[in-house]
Amino acid sequence: MIPRPHAAEPAAEPAILLAQVVKRYGAHRALAGVDLQVRRGEKLVICGPSGSGKSTLIRCINALERHDAGRIVVNGIALTNDEGTVQDIRQEVGMVFQHFNLFPHLTALENCMLAPRLNRGLSKAQAEKLALAHLERVHLADQARKYPARLSGGQQQRVAIARALCMEPRILLFDEPTSALDPEMVKEVLGVIEELAASGVTMICVTHEMGFARRVADRCVFMDRGEIVEEGDAARFFEAPESERLRHFLAQILR
Amino acid sequence: MTNLSLADLAGYLRQLGEGALITLELFFASFALAFVLGVLIGVATLARSRVIRAAWRVYASIFMGVPSLLVIFLIFYGGSAMLAAVLGEFGARIDISPFGAGVAALGIVYSAYVAELVRGAIENLPKGQFEGARALAIPPFIMWGRVILPQVMRLALPGLVNVWSFMLKETPLVSLAGLQDLVAATKIAAGATKEPFIFFVATALVFIAFSAASLWLANRLEVRLDRGQRRAPVRSPAQAEA
Numbered sequence A: 001m002i003p004r005p006h007a008a009e010p011a012a013e014p015a016i017l018l019a020q021v022v023k024r025y026g027a028h029r030a031l032a033g034v035d036l037q038v039r040r041g042e043k044l045v046i047c048g049p050s051g052s053g054k055s056t057l058i059r060c061i062n063a064l065e066r067h068d069a070g071r072i073v074v075n076g077i078a079l080t081n082d083e084g085t086v087q088d089i090r091q092e093v094g095m096v097f098q099h100f101n102l103f104p105h106l107t108a109l110e111n112c113m114l115a116p117r118l119n120r121g122l123s124k125a126q127a128e129k130l131a132l133a134h135l136e137r138v139h140l141a142d143q144a145r146k147y148p149a150r151l152s153g154g155q156q157q158r159v160a161i162a163r164a165l166c167m168e169p170r171i172l173l174f175d176e177p178t179s180a181l182d183p184e185m186v187k188e189v190l191g192v193i194e195e196l197a198a199s200g201v202t203m204i205c206v207t208h209e210m211g212f213a214r215r216v217a218d219r220c221v222f223m224d225r226g227e228i229v230e231e232g233d234a235a236r237f238f239e240a241p242e243s244e245r246l247r248h249f250l251a252q253i254l255r
Numbered sequence B: 001m002t003n004l005s006l007a008d009l010a011g012y013l014r015q016l017g018e019g020a021l022i023t024l025e026l027f028f029a030s031f032a033l034a035f036v037l038g039v040l041i042g043v044a045t046l047a048r049s050r051v052i053r054a055a056w057r058v059y060a061s062i063f064m065g066v067p068s069l070l071v072i073f074l075i076f077y078g079g080s081a082m083l084a085a086v087l088g089e090f091g092a093r094i095d096i097s098p099f100g101a102g103v104a105a106l107g108i109v110y111s112a113y114v115a116e117l118v119r120g121a122i123e124n125l126p127k128g129q130f131e132g133a134r135a136l137a138i139p140p141f142i143m144w145g146r147v148i149l150p151q152v153m154r155l156a157l158p159g160l161v162n163v164w165s166f167m168l169k170e171t172p173l174v175s176l177a178g179l180q181d182l183v184a185a186t187k188i189a190a191g192a193t194k195e196p197f198i199f200f201v202a203t204a205l206v207f208i209a210f211s212a213a214s215l216w217l218a219n220r221l222e223v224r225l226d227r228g229q230r231r232a233p234v235r236s237p238a239q240a241e242a
């Protein structure tokens, strides 16, 4: 990137830019040249059949998987092989996983405090204050001293969200945040994500929760076989899908 | 029953005490070496490099296959020559004591077992633990120290307790290289007083006592490492919220 300290419209620069991104596993192309731009503050929902490359796509954004070709730019930082660049990008990007990935030997509070203390140089007291504030945001301040195994699935996922928030990222990635949860816990987690969506953070969420997508998404993207097949605003996306593949997919999940 | 005078008995007991101290020093030093080496090797063997994997297989088959006594003798009698070959003139002047040879030999042999345990435990950790740490931009060194290894220790603890017990029982081998440890001192006392039964049983009791103390400690440690692993009693979501 050319440094532009006095850029006229910084908001015009996308939060995330993917250009012709390819990811291969052996001979298989999990991403077959994906182009995608996400505006600052935009809420994007990605859906698509199993194995279509949704997880691969968002995991390439914070370099949990390294892309083989194409260009990825996150908040103006071009993703390269340089470890420092990767760390810079991960500071900007919070991620929430399907299986929470909380650290089981640390309490909810300690899970939230670890990264800010290391990466943002906070004192123990500052990190604790920050962590409690974010646990409060996901309505779990009263569970802060519990270990993950003592929390319900929905509570664990909300702790994982708070943990990501403690890095105060400008971008949040969610990979099927509710698909490992019992049905009665899905609502509390989606509710928290909806509240976050109102805060102006940029968000990409892989999910098949269509009601959530309609309420929250500015734009929906449908992936199949490593490609983006169709995209559009939520209403049009669900009511008037253009491609046969999306119609077929919607028919299956709404059945 | 016995013609052992009190003064003699006190003398032998002092010697046994000194021997016990040496045994404990040998044990702790070699366990520490085995632990540190084993953890480092265990982590290193997870690298995808083929050279490292091949080197690990050779290391494991040597030290898991060759009797510890042979390794002790090899280092005690052959160590000076080896050091001379590696370090030249300077190495030739290093004298290897029975104690040093014992620590090196037991440490290296048991590092292979510790490495195997650590390696297995790491492979059993969900991949999500590494990914969670990486996504939070936690640097690799701290990820290992704060996130991965504490969980690995919990998983490997039963195996490590076994290694601990085996190593303790193997320490008397070093007396065959001339170390005046507890068993060597017992042998002298038993021979001189013609009271083998009393002295050997007493020494056996010392080992049993130490072993019992270790197990008690291991249990406490297990409770500590298990913090957070017990699942909550089943409650309805409404109660859990409260």
Ligand SMILES: Nc1ncnc2c1ncn2[C@@H]1O[C@H](COP(=O)(O)OP(=O)(O)OP(=O)(O)O)[C@@H](O)[C@H]1O
Pocket: A025, A030, A048, A049, A050, A051, A052, A053, A054, A055, A056, A057
């Ligand atoms: N580590 C890996 N090694 C080999 N192949 C992989 C790996 N990870 C993913 N794949 C393959 O890449 C393709 C895309 O996988 P990905 O996980 O991105 O799909 P997904 O859309 O997230 O599916 P799901 O809805 O099941 O989570 C799949 O065909 C999968 O088998």
Ligand SMILES: [Mg+2]
Pocket: A054, A055, A056, A175, A176
């Ligand atoms: Mg997936």
